[in-house]
Every structure is written in C-alpha cells, then in structure tokens.
Amino acid sequence: MTGRPDRRRDVGEAIYADEVGIEYGVYGAFRLRSAYQPIFAPRGRSLKAVAVEGLIEPHRAARPVAPSMFFDCIPGEDRLFVETMCRMLHLRNFRNIGVDGLDLFFNYNPLINDHPGRAMAEIRLMTRHLGDFDLHPGMLVCEITEQAADDKVLVSLVREMRRDGIRIAIDDFGTGHSTEERISLVAPDIVKIDGAWFAEFCRHAAAERFFRPLVSMLHDRGAKVLVEGIERSVHLRVALDGGVDLLQGFHLARPALAGTIFNEEPLAIDALLAWTTRSFRCISGTDDRAKTNHW
Template sequence: MSIAQQDRTAVAPHGFEVSFASGLQRYSTQHGELELTSVFQPIFSLSHMRAVGYEGLLRAHDSLDRPVSPLDVFGQAARLGDVLQVDRLAQALHLENFKALGAETEWLFLNVHPGALTDPYHAAALLANLRRLDLPPRRIVLEVLEQRADDLERLAEAVREFRERGFLIALDDFGAGHSNVERIWQLNPDIVKLDRSLLAPGAIRPQGSSILPGLVALLHEAGKLVLVEGVETESEAHMALACDADFVQGFFFGRPSAATVDASASAALIGELTERNRHLTGTREKRDASRLAPYIRAFERAAERLSAGEPLDEVCWNFLSLDHAARCFLLDENGRQSERNVVLRADRAVQMSRFLPLSDAKGASWLRRPYFRSAMREPQRVQVTRPYLSINEATMCVTLSIATRVGDRLCVLCADIDWQGEMVESPNPSQV
C-alpha cells in the first residue's frame, strides 16, 4: 500500500475498510457475517443526454464471498428490529463511496426508510455525515421508500424540514404498493419515480396505447419531475421517450457500478435512441395519416353538403359506410347537440345497448371537448383529435370536427372513428 493510500485509510470512518481496485477507492464494512459496500446506478436526463445522478445501492457478500440480496439483508434486519440501524449504515456507506466516486455536480439518490427521516437521531447522523464529507444537501435526493408509514403526517413534516435544509425529495416506486396519488399531495416530492410495472405488458391497454403518457402529463401538471425506472430494453426506452419522461434509470442505459459512467458513450447511446425514436414516430405518423385519409375526404364532402343545405342524416352516409366510422353529430356554436347521433352500422347495437343511458346525446353539451374548441378556433379546417375514450361506448376513438356555416348559423360537424391500435401522434394535447 502506498503512503497516500495509508493516509486515506487512516481517516476512514470507524468500522469502515478501504480497498483500491482499478484506481478506485472503495469503502466497505462488516455487519454480522456480511460484508457491505456500495455500487451506483446512473440516472440520465434524456434531454441533456448525460447522467445527472447516481442511486446508491447496497451490495452484500457472506463469509464465503457469495452475494446476498439487499432484500434479504433488510428482511433479516426487519425480523431482528434492526432496520433503521442497517438503513443508517447503508446511507453512511453510500455517502463515503459517492464522495470517493469524484462526481462533481451530479445528485446522489439516497434510499431512506421513512423512520430514518422522522427519528431525530438518524436524521442528525445523516446531517453530520454530510458536514464531515463537505457534501451540501442540494447534492442529495432523498428517496422515500415504498413502505407504509405509521404516521404519515409526521413523515410529511419531516420531509418538509429536510427540503427546507436544501435536500431534494423523490417518491419511489409510484404505481406500486403504498405509493399513490395521495402520497404526492402529502409529501410534495420534487421527483416521482415510476415503478417499472408501468412498463410491463399489463400496463398496455387493449387498444395498444400505454397509460404512461397521461400519467406523466398529470405529474408534470402537478409540478413534479418524472423518472422512469427499471428500463431494461430498447422497447421500454422508446416508451420512456414517447411519454415525455424527464429522467430514466435501468440496465438499458447503465448498470450499477463502482465507477462513474462514460459520458461520451452515454451521449452516443441516447442520441442513437432519440434518432431511432424520431424515425419510428415519423413512420407511425405517416401510417396514421394514410389510415385517416379516406375518412377525412368523406368527412370534408359531408361538411360541404351540409353547408349547401342538405340534412345531416343524408350527408353522413358515405362517411359512415367506411369500416371503422362510428357516428356523426352536429353541435351549435355553444357546443350543444340539437339532434341525435347519426349511426349506420347495425353491428353497433350490442355495444350501444350496454351503454343505453348514454345513447341519446340530443341536448348534450360538448363545450369542453377539444374537438369543439379547436374547430371554433379555426373555422373551415378539419381538426383531428388524438385517441381518447369515447363516452358513447367506452371505447377509444378519434374525432374529426369542422366549424362551418349552415344557413345563417355557425355549427360544428363532428364524426367519430373507432380507433384500435397505434395512437395518432400529437405533440401537445392542447393542440387537438
């Protein structure tokens, strides 16, 4: 061991050992028969195309150097009533190793048990370690673990106090277990980490679209940054890009390691992924445009005939004869529907009968609907919505609309298309 290494070993925290491999300084410690140390998984900003943080992860080996799952480590600690002590030990290890990592501006994502935040002794130990290592709280993202909190009000107060000290707060595993919308309002995190179960096939609707875009949009409207974790395949990476997530984490982008990531390799990976996603999006947009073209042509002709004075129930037949055409309806300038829906296909009868209370839309107000608002903003121009859930039969549909003159009145002609499968791409819901 060199003199410099001896000097650094001398200042290691009590009970911690220092080792050197490939020029990296690494701290470890014993806990019972286990040796504990840290690795770090990078967290990337898709827009910045680089790592903006690292999550500290515990690694354990038994006396025969066999790996032991962190879940087993904490499970055993829970059985012995030792969870907070092990949690504090893991925090100290991650902080020491993160400091040795040499990251200059990136965040450290630090998993914390809710009890470690509300217990004054454990909170003081965390702050003391930061002062000793000269790490400002703004460099630390406290991940509130997905566990039941016995006193949620007390946890929320502790989170508020840590935020006031400069820490960032992340809500972990949103979409699984105890992490739900209520916790967002109560804990007010800066970052919400979406559980990887939302990337699984079960999170895809039968129509082929994911719930992720709407969920991410909801969290953004609530003022939260969104991190999609557990991204393991290119397909899942495209889902994260498509849903407008801010950050990503997972094996596809970077595995846990004792070292920082290769910045140039990461930028190249995200750049290539973004370019492929752009190509896929362009291809899908062209396919959707081709799919919609006959409906738009028939709809434009129906609007011309309606404006020329022909009755609604006669002008819509060409449109309704197309395979997935669902219905036509007419709104006044206030968004009120004055006549029943015009429906042609007899095979809709079974589906419509299940939603019989909704079948008569005469007198309904569609003033809030994007298809009405966009048509009124741009008269004489066909508007196309993104797919959404139709209230008529609880199925996904796309609505065409156009504001046109019918006699001396400005009306909005609308037509629904059953939409199964790929979404029509829309850059912003406010534009449809």
C-alpha cells in the same frame, strides 16, 4: 466478525476502508459495498448522466448475495442500524465516482424510520456531516420508499429535509403506498415510476397514448418524472414519447461498485432504440442473474 452487532455502537464503528480507500460496512457475516446506478436526462438525441442512485451489494464469504436475502434476514430491531449504515456508505463513497455535477439519490424507508425523535436525529446527523464527504444538501434526493408510514411523522421528516435543501422523491409510484395520496401529502420534487408496473404497462398497444396524461398530471403537480426499470428499447420509447424528465435501468447502465471508473459519455438514443428485444435476450442470461444476485 460474526453474530449480530451491538446496537449501542455508533454506525461509523461498523464501517471500514479497503486498501484503496473504498469504504464498506460489516454486519454479522456480511460485508456491504456501495454501488451506484446512473440516472439519465434526455438532451436532444442523447441521454446524459445527471445523477446516480446509491444501492447496496451484500457479500458473504467474499461472494455477492441477493439483497432481498440479506435484508430479509435482518431482525426488526437492527433495521434502522443497517439502513443508516447503508446511507452513510453511499455518502462516504460518492466522491470516488470522480465526476462533478452528479446528484445522489438514496432510499429512505418510512416504516423503519417511524420514531419521530430518532428519525429526526438521524437526518440532522446526516446533514451535519455532509461537508466531511464533499457533499452539500442540494446534491441529495431522498427517495421515500413505498412502505406504510405515519403521515404526521413523514410530513415532519420531509419538512426537515427540505429545510436543509434536500429534495424529495416518491419511489416506486404505482406500488404499495406510493400513491397519489402520498404525492398530495409530501408534494415531491420527483416521482419515480415503478419499473415492474411500467414494464407491464408497456405491453399494451396504446401505452404511449395512456402514459402521456399521467406524466402531464405529475408535471402539473410540480414533480419531475423518472421512469426506472428501463430494460428494453420499447420501455425507452414509451418513456421518451411520454415526456419524462429522467430515466434509469439496465438497458441504459448497470450499477457499478464504488471505485469503478464512471463512463461520462452521453448515450445515443437512436442506438438504444435500435437495440431490439431479440438482441436483448441474447445477452441477458448472465445479466438477469446479476440483477437477481446483486441489486
């Protein structure tokens, strides 16, 4: 299939299944595959996987391409179609993880979903079909990304999702429009600290001392705190010392394509903290390319 899709089609018509039942989407020359990155919670001296975030790995000519390259080439009028397809893929493929008790985080761009009637219809369509995928709303966490939004529309959408039982997260806090003002507006259940911002923050000698009050402030506002982009042992140490609730990043686990065997074994915190900057750099050459080219 080449060229742009007919936007009058139902998104389901652009989703297919491979020989083992893993579903993928087709948009023009691209094939879109779901990948899931584990999210961990501290449990004593271990980290336990409690959720995954649904991510997209675009392929062209059977080779993975950078998501930024794929999403940047989508014309504005097709973006809602593609975002809806990506979300549906994550919902449909989630049961292939084969692990009970995990929650599913998915992204929601408020700049794309800016038409109140259309956006509301998308949410209602999604929740109506959750049972078809062995899901229920309490398993879902909607990450509101950092793009601009019409406040009235955003509040209405959040209210609709909460009415169904879906939890709300503010994604990439510290960047774009993921600010304290948005936290006040939507009262999220979870705040995700932006990984790049956090990595820069961890360069400061007093990072632990200054991070703890931020976590306490977010807790006081009724939100759990998730730090993403944990790529070095120092990031993990600062996050744990700050009292965060959830952690995500390449130092803990990489995204894995739908259908990959999920490793349920808890991670030993002491071993992760002992993984030095030097050892990280020795093996990160290939990993950095994977980060750029896959997710």
